[in-house]
Amino acid sequence: MGLIERLLSRRRFLGAGLAVSGGAGALLLARSEAAAQAGHGHDAPAAPAAPHPHSGGNRTKGAVDAARNGFDPHSMLTDWDTGKVSELPDGRRLREFEIVAIDREIEIAPGIFFPAWTYNGRVPGPALRATEGDVVRIRFFNGGAHPHTLHFHGIHSARMDGIPGAGEAFPGEEFIYEFTAQPFGCHLYHCHSFPLRRHLHKGLYGAFVIDPDPERHPEHREAARSRLLGTPENAAWQELVMVMNGFDTNFDEENEVYAVNSIAFAYHDKPIHIARERPVRIYLVNLTEFDPINSFHLHANFFDYFDHGTTLTPTLKTVDTVMQCQAQRGILEFTFKDHEPGSYMFHAHQTEFAELGWMSRFEVA
Amino acid sequence: MTAAWTRALLPLAVIVAIAAIFVTTRPLDFLSAGVPPAEELTVERATLDGEGLHLTVRSGAWEPLSIAQVQVDGAYWEFTLTPDAPLGRLATARLDIPYPWTAGEPHVVTVVTSTGTTFEHTIAVAAATPSRSPADFAVFAVVGLMVGVVPVATGMLFFPLLRQVSRRGLDFVLALTIGLLAFLLIDTLEEGMEAAARAPAGLQAGLAVWLAAGGTFLALMWIGRRGGRRPEGRALAFYIALGIGLHNLGEGLVIGASFAIGETALASFLIVGFMLHNVTEGVGISAPLVGERPGWPLFAGLAAVAGLPAVAGTWAGVFAFAPHWAVLCFGIGAGAILQVIVEVGAFIGRRAAAAGDGWITGSGLAGFGAGLAVMYGTALLI
Numbered sequence: 001m002g003l004i005e006r007l008l009s010r011r012r013f014l015g016a017g018l019a020v021s022g023g024a025g026a027l028l029l030a031r032s033e034a035a036a037q038a039g040h041g042h043d044a045p046a047a048p049a050a051p052h053p054h055s056g057g058n059r060t061k062g063a064v065d066a067a068r069n070g071f072d073p074h075s076m077l078t079d080w081d082t083g084k085v086s087e088l089p090d091g092r093r094l095r096e097f098e099i100v101a102i103d104r105e106i107e108i109a110p111g112i113f114f115p116a117w118t119y120n121g122r123v124p125g126p127a128l129r130a131t132e133g134d135v136v137r138i139r140f141f142n143g144g145a146h147p148h149t150l151h152f153h154g155i156h157s158a159r160m161d162g163i164p165g166a167g168e169a170f171p172g173e174e175f176i177y178e179f180t181a182q183p184f185g186c187h188l189y190h191c192h193s194f195p196l197r198r199h200l201h202k203g204l205y206g207a208f209v210i211d212p213d214p215e216r217h218p219e220h221r222e223a224a225r226s227r228l229l230g231t232p233e234n235a236a237w238q239e240l241v242m243v244m245n246g247f248d249t250n251f252d253e254e255n256e257v258y259a260v261n262s263i264a265f266a267y268h269d270k271p272i273h274i275a276r277e278r279p280v281r282i283y284l285v286n287l288t289e290f291d292p293i294n295s296f297h298l299h300a301n302f303f304d305y306f307d308h309g310t311t312l313t314p315t316l317k318t319v320d321t322v323m324q325c326q327a328q329r330g331i332l333e334f335t336f337k338d339h340e341p342g343s344y345m346f347h348a349h350q351t352e353f354a355e356l357g358w359m360s361r362f363e364v365a
Numbered sequence: 366m367t368a369a370w371t372r373a374l375l376p377l378a379v380i381v382a383i384a385a386i387f388v389t390t391r392p393l394d395f396l397s398a399g400v401p402p403a404e405e406l407t408v409e410r411a412t413l414d415g416e417g418l419h420l421t422v423r424s425g426a427w428e429p430l431s432i433a434q435v436q437v438d439g440a441y442w443e444f445t446l447t448p449d450a451p452l453g454r455l456a457t458a459r460l461d462i463p464y465p466w467t468a469g470e471p472h473v474v475t476v477v478t479s480t481g482t483t484f485e486h487t488i489a490v491a492a493a494t495p496s497r498s499p500a501d502f503a504v505f506a507v508v509g510l511m512v513g514v515v516p517v518a519t520g521m522l523f524f525p526l527l528r529q530v531s532r533r534g535l536d537f538v539l540a541l542t543i544g545l546l547a548f549l550l551i552d553t554l555e556e557g558m559e560a561a562a563r564a565p566a567g568l569q570a571g572l573a574v575w576l577a578a579g580g581t582f583l584a585l586m587w588i589g590r591r592g593g594r595r596p597e598g599r600a601l602a603f604y605i606a607l608g609i610g611l612h613n614l615g616e617g618l619v620i621g622a623s624f625a626i627g628e629t630a631l632a633s634f635l636i637v638g639f640m641l642h643n644v645t646e647g648v649g650i651s652a653p654l655v656g657e658r659p660g661w662p663l664f665a666g667l668a669a670v671a672g673l674p675a676v677a678g679t680w681a682g683v684f685a686f687a688p689h690w691a692v693l694c695f696g697i698g699a700g701a702i703l704q705v706i707v708e709v710g711a712f713i714g715r716r717a718a719a720a721g722d723g724w725i726t727g728s729g730l731a732g733f734g735a736g737l738a739v740m741y742g743t744a745l746l747i
Contacts, residue, residue, distance in 0.1 A: 055443070057442055057443050057463055057464065057465075058440050058441060058442060058443075059441060059442070059443055060434050060441045061434060061435075061443055061444060109433070109434055109441070109477075110433065110434065111431060111433030111434065111479050112433045112434060112477055112478075112479060112481050113479055113480065113481065114481055247481070249477065249480070249481020249482070249483070250481055250482050250483045256436075256477060256481060256483060264441065265441070352439055355439060355440030355441065356436070356439065356440065356441060357441065
């Protein structure tokens with residue numbers, strides 16, 4: 001008799017012992033014992049009728065109306081805003097962006113509406129992308145009901161910091177930010193008006209990626225070219241931008257919904273398609289409020305990680321989980337080249353966040 | 366006659382007209398512009414079985430309330446909502462959640478509405494809810510009989526002893542009955558208030574306890590004293606049995622409901638406790654019969670009136686519990702108990718006057734105190 005069989009028969013024996021009793025009083029006793037045993041008795045809820053595949057029942061019901069929201073989490077993965085490009089008299093490249101702060105209600109999980117503050121009507125705001133050394137000019141108009149700013153994580157002057165007194169736009173006003181894109185890496189921007197936490201968790205944030213200029217990094221020219229949008233080397237990659245965020249829908253300073261790019265379970269209900277032979281690069285940004293850290297865990301695979309994206313060699317090699325504190329970000333590189341096709345999960349390894357919406361899948365083919 | 370009738374119409378017409386103007390023009394809407402509606406949702410009943418969790422919820426909101434998602438233990442879970450539509454004020458719906466619950470452990474269900482408002486319901490100890498099989502009906506009939514009929518009938522066995530006690534001894538027993546009833550009155554009102562706290566606020570359940578108690582008290586006083594009679598002897602015994610029966614109906618509801626939600630971990634101890642607690646009720650019912658020669662059918666009838674409602678209550682509590690029905694039961698029970706307190710008190714007063722005593726005597730006070738003490742002491746068992 002094997003170990004499993006012996007353990008199972010022992011449990012059956014204990015169960016039988018409980019049923020040995022007699023008389024009228026035993027009726028009640030048997031009833032309460034039956035209730036106590038329900039976990040593994042005939043009432044066992046172990047297998048409720050056919051849960052949804054891959055979710056085990058842990059999912060939201062219905063679907064978010066992307067058309068009404070005005071943004072689709074799937075197209076958000078790749079719709080970089082590279083701005084309007086022109087050349088300055090001194091020969092440098094100028095990128096001009098336009099961002100408007102708008103108050104609007106967004107659907108963050110099927111049927112759950114959040115009164116958000118947005119950049120350009122979406123949460124996260126547009127994923128801005130420039131190249132190292134570009135002059136970046138952003139015309140910011142505040143169409144909301146509160147003062148707002150754009151505070152970039154990057155190198156810039158005090159005047160361009162996007163804080164109260166330096167680049168804060170009051171409702172109906174505009175401010176133009178201008179700075180040189182540096183250092184290269186995976187960065188972010190957010191509103192820095194006060195109260196800070198409210199302005200962040202209401203939705204005023206987005207990714208800001210600065211690609212390296214290969215000419216400035218001769219020792220890692222190949223790596224730099226693969227990062228630079230528009231090169232053939234870069235086109236070989238499947239690049240995705242993911243902003244980890246959460247929503248406190250009842251304003252109790254705890255998130256009711258967690259997600260990547262705002263919509264709970266969006267990439268779980270409808271997985272992200274990955275071509276097996278092409279490598280994957282993820283620009284991962286943590287903008288979760290209330291919880292000090294968030295994390296990213298990839299199933300059945302390992303990745304190289306570039307913290308802040310400010311290096312061309314990995315800061316962590318061959319890991320399958322990475323954690324980020326609030327506003328931390330980095331680049332993940334991996335491939336499914338040698339994997340069999342199928343569904344591969346990725347999610348926060350804080351199971352709480354995962355089960356509240358930060359649960360996703362790659363469909364590798 | 367016609368003129369008097371039309372005079373009542375004018376003020377009614379005025380108030381209806383003002384209400385109509387207010388509702389159609391909504392002059393105060395600017396006060397709540399942009400503010401999401403206040404939502405309220407109460408879980409009235411939760412059952413657990415092999416299919417998962419099943420909740421009956423009732424909306425207390427004025428605006429339609431949309432249930433968007435459901436979390437169990439902090440995880441979004443698939444569910445079906447019946448009917449699958451926004452809930453109007455005081456409307457109910459059923460949530461079926463195929464969740465693999467763990468026997469003996471707590472679970473928290475969180476309902477998330479379209480506005481992101483959350484409503485939590487805790488299942489203190491998960492256990493399979495009794496089914497509606499004949500076997501389960503029989504089990505809970507036994508529970509009801511043990512809690513209601515058995516102790517009352519046992520208490521009645523003191524009757525031969527009561528017949529042998531002196532006049533002052535009987536004063537003591539009658540006062541003990543009042544002590545017992547006073548305890549039950551307070552207990553019933555407290556239970557009623559507890560149940561009211563679990564009912565949707567829109568139902569004004571707390572107020573309903575007092576209204577049902579007051580209405581029942583006045584109705585029973587009127588019935589008991591029709592034709593200038595004062596209930597004594599068999600009639601008084603019947604009213605005491607009725608009051609106690611209504612109390613036991615509520616007690617059965619609470620016991621049944623705690624079975625249904627798995628809170629009765631030590632069910633057998635609880636039932637023994639209630640049994641001992643309720644023995645005194647049999648003594649109280651028999652006391653007014655001391656001057657008579659009652660046969661056993663009378664005792665059987667009184668035991669049934671006082672005890673059988675516990676069976677009905679237990680069934681209702683297990684299989685169809687809703688807090689607002691418990692509120693009504695406790696209110697009616699409290700009113701009925703108050704009536705017998707008044708009538709037994711009046712009976713004691715008449716006996717004292719006939720004997721030339723004051724309304725309060727040493728043996729009476731001792732009996733009243735003993736009644737409270739016995740009930741309090743046995744309440745520690747439950």
